[in-house]
Amino acid sequence: MKKKITAGILSMALISAMAMPVMAEDKNMTVLYSQGSTYIVSIPETTLSQTDEVVQTVAATAMNIEPGKKLQVSINGITDGTVTLTRADQGATTTTTVSKGSNKTDLITGDTVIAEFKNQTTKFINGTDGKLYFSPVEEGTAAGNYSGSITYTLAIVDE
Numbered sequence: 001m002k003k004k005i006t007a008g009i010l011s012m013a014l015i016s017a018m019a020m021p022v023m024a025e026d027k028n029m030t031v032l033y034s035q036g037s038t039y040i041v042s043i044p045e046t047t048l049s050q051t052d053e054v055v056q057t058v059a060a061t062a063m064n065i066e067p068g069k070k071l072q073v074s075i076n077g078i079t080d081g082t083v084t085l086t087r088a089d090q091g092a093t094t095t096t097t098v099s100k101g102s103n104k105t106d107l108i109t110g111d112t113v114i115a116e117f118k119n120q121t122t123k124f125i126n127g128t129d130g131k132l133y134f135s136p137v138e139e140g141t142a143a144g145n146y147s148g149s150i151t152y153t154l155a156i157v158d159e
Contacts, residue, residue, distance in 0.1 A: 037156050039063050042060075049137070052136060053135060055134075059130065065117065069157065073116070073130065074152070075098070075151065078098065078110075080097075082097055085146035087145065092144065093146075098134050
């Protein structure tokens with residue numbers, strides 16, 4: 001008898017639940033996606049000369065920079081445009097100067113922006129041209145292979 005009463009109560013509950021109205025609201029779902037800035041920039045290797053100025057240019061081959069931002073390419077850690085080159089053996093040194101303009105004008109010093117890009121274009125903006133001018137190495141430099149380094153920094157910054 002208890003089983004019949006329990007079954008009857010459950011049946012009544014199910015029937016009354018089916019008869020109850022269901023309330024539904026229209027809901028919107030927000031779908032989000034975020035694509036970060038991407039870029040490809042080529043930093044050239046430089047072989048210097050003892051007699052001629054050497055010009056090298058940073059080049060961009062792909063840009064996808066988010067709105068309101070730009071990519072800055074800068075040179076860091078050089079004082080008064082001087083780059084010291086050290087010979088592979090015996091530690092002899094020579095120097096060159098590096099500038100943003102020919103004839104040793106606009107020497108690179110501190111943090112110097114040499115190129116800027118924005119949006120999806122590989123064209124330079126804000127008067128930058130990505131060029132670096134290297135003076136001939138010092139006269140009288142002893143024979144041998146010399147090397148030095150320059151630090152480039154690439155950063156996405158606000159326009």
